[in-house]
Amino acid sequence: MNRIKEVLEQKGKKQIWLAKELGKSYNMVNSYAQNRRQPSIELLYEIGKILKVDAKELLISSKLLINNE
Numbered sequence: 001m002n003r004i005k006e007v008l009e010q011k012g013k014k015q016i017w018l019a020k021e022l023g024k025s026y027n028m029v030n031s032y033a034q035n036r037r038q039p040s041i042e043l044l045y046e047i048g049k050i051l052k053v054d055a056k057e058l059l060i061s062s063k064l065l066i067n068n069e
Helices: 004-011 015-022 026-033 041-051 062-067
Strands: none
Touching (some): 004 026, 004 041, 015 041
């Protein structure tokens, strides 16, 4: 699970902007933001670099996922 959508909102950026920065389609970025697909680790680091955040900030802690089950 990722927090790409939340971080984009915090930064005041749109998914279409991120898609252009990554050279990916809007549909692909939207699927990441909606957690329908997960980006590779390499792509997660690239997204972090573009958004100027640590890649860890783009992830939801597995501890939180386990505690919510």
